Amino acid sequence: MQQTSVEDIKKVLSQNLDLQGIDLSSVEANAPLFESLGLDSLDAIELVIILRKNYDIVIENMETGKEVFSSLESLRRYVSENRKK
Amino acid sequence: MVQGWTGKSRSKNFFHNLMILIIKFGALKFAYFIGRFVAFFYCLLPSVRKNASYYLEKKFPNCNHIKKFLHLYKLNLTFGKILIDRAIFGIKSKVNIISSRADINLCKSLYQKNNGLIILSAHCGCWQSAMSAFNLIDDEKEKYVVYHQNKEDIDKHVHQLQKKESPVKFIEPNAFDGGIIEIMAALQRGSLVCMMGDRVFGASNNFVEVNFLGAKIALPFSIYRIAATLNKPIAIIFFPYKKTGAVDTMIADYFFVKDGGKAAQNYVEYADRFSKALENFVKVYPYQFYNYFNLWRK
Numbered sequence: 001m002q003q004t005s006v007e008d009i010k011k012v013l014s015q016n017l018d019l020q021g022i023d024l025s026s027v028e029a030n031a032p033l034f035e036s037l038g039l040d041s042l043d044a045i046e047l048v049i050i051l052r053k054n055y056d057i058v059i060e061n062m063e064t065g066k067e068v069f070s071s072l073e074s075l076r077r078y079v080s081e082n083r084k085k
Numbered sequence: 086m087v088q089g090w091t092g093k094s095r096s097k098n099f100f101h102n103l104m105i106l107i108i109k110f111g112a113l114k115f116a117y118f119i120g121r122f123v124a125f126f127y128c129l130l131p132s133v134r135k136n137a138s139y140y141l142e143k144k145f146p147n148c149n150h151i152k153k154f155l156h157l158y159k160l161n162l163t164f165g166k167i168l169i170d171r172a173i174f175g176i177k178s179k180v181n182i183i184s185s186r187a188d189i190n191l192c193k194s195l196y197q198k199n200n201g202l203i204i205l206s207a208h209c210g211c212w213q214s215a216m217s218a219f220n221l222i223d224d225e226k227e228k229y230v231v232y233h234q235n236k237e238d239i240d241k242h243v244h245q246l247q248k249k250e251s252p253v254k255f256i257e258p259n260a261f262d263g264g265i266i267e268i269m270a271a272l273q274r275g276s277l278v279c280m281m282g283d284r285v286f287g288a289s290n291n292f293v294e295v296n297f298l299g300a301k302i303a304l305p306f307s308i309y310r311i312a313a314t315l316n317k318p319i320a321i322i323f324f325p326y327k328k329t330g331a332v333d334t335m336i337a338d339y340f341f342v343k344d345g346g347k348a349a350q351n352y353v354e355y356a357d358r359f360s361k362a363l364e365n366f367v368k369v370y371p372y373q374f375y376n377y378f379n380l381w382r383k
Binding site: 018034039040041042044045046047048049058059060061062064065066069 | 261262265267270273291310
């Protein structure tokens with residue numbers, strides 16, 4: 001299992017999402033992801049793409065998606081446990 | 086851009102239940118007969134006249150008041166027949182979904198070759214009946230319909246009327262992510278996803294502007310981004326009402342989307358294809374377009 005840090009996740013998100021001035025360094029790891037970053041449905045597409053392209057991870061159902069994208073920490077944990085690259 | 090529609094039923098529970106009762110007792114001709122008066126009654130309501138006028142004025146410009154009223158009556162009457170048909174289909178399973186062999190083969194081929202398919206439709210013709218009895222792909226794979234049911238909508242789905250389990254699964258587009266994660270997960274599993282291409286959800290920047298009946302409208306573009314990313318084809322399919330008890334299928338267009346990244350402008354050509362297909366539909370079926378709100382508002 002290749003460990004991924006919250007900082008790694010923040011870096012990938014800042015490179016791929018239009019965060020409209022939100023300072024990622026001030027966002028806490030357990031804060032709700034969509035609310036704290038002001039994400040919408042278009043960003044949801046990008047999140048799924050980020051997981052596929054950067055970590056070769058496919059979200060296969062809604063329940064997993066809800067859990068994975070609930071916070072930066074849950075995203076980090078899922079990436080650490082499931083990344084293939 | 087904030088959505089300009091609600092999806093709320095106009096009819097009252099009492100009239101709705103009365104119609105259901107008439108159909109249950111088998112008085113189908115009586116139900117269609119009553120439908121004529123109901124359609125006329127709705128023509129008298131200022132809110133219905135206003136909400137239908139946005140489309141009718143674009144479709145039939147420069148009409149006098151009498152012609153306007155006739156167009157409105159025909160629009161309401163056809164919609165009424167479609168709703169009665171849907172109820173009959175739910176209660177008595179008497180409506181036939183007609184699909185040509187060519188349409189079935191095309192859809193199956195698109196679906197099987199690409200392990201998944203997006204069906205893009207619109208609020209026109211018999212979309213509700215058709216989605217409940219989709220027979221273009223006879224496959225064990227799961228079928229999903231992206232559908233928001235307003236809490237105040239008293240119309241029931243066909244399976245609800247039949248008190249059966251739904252043959253399709255519903256994805257709520259008003260979820261925190263617009264239903265996107267579930268749509269993408271379903272497509273990645275090789276399922277079929279059916280959704281509407283003519284309405285923007287929520288207060289979102291998920292739209293591009295295209296021409297429709299001579300002026301600009303906003304259409305959502307995220308589904309084109311999803312199709313490009315997952316390399317799944319899109320088939321634009323409408324379900325015109327042909328006659329009492331008969332729903333046709335019309336594959337208006339189908340295509341793959343070239344990945345244009347995040348930029349909305351890169352998906353305008355696909356939204357434009359959808360808009361053109363819809364324009365062609367209303368040329369043939371001018372009284373089967375049921376967006377009772379101002380699609381053209383800025």
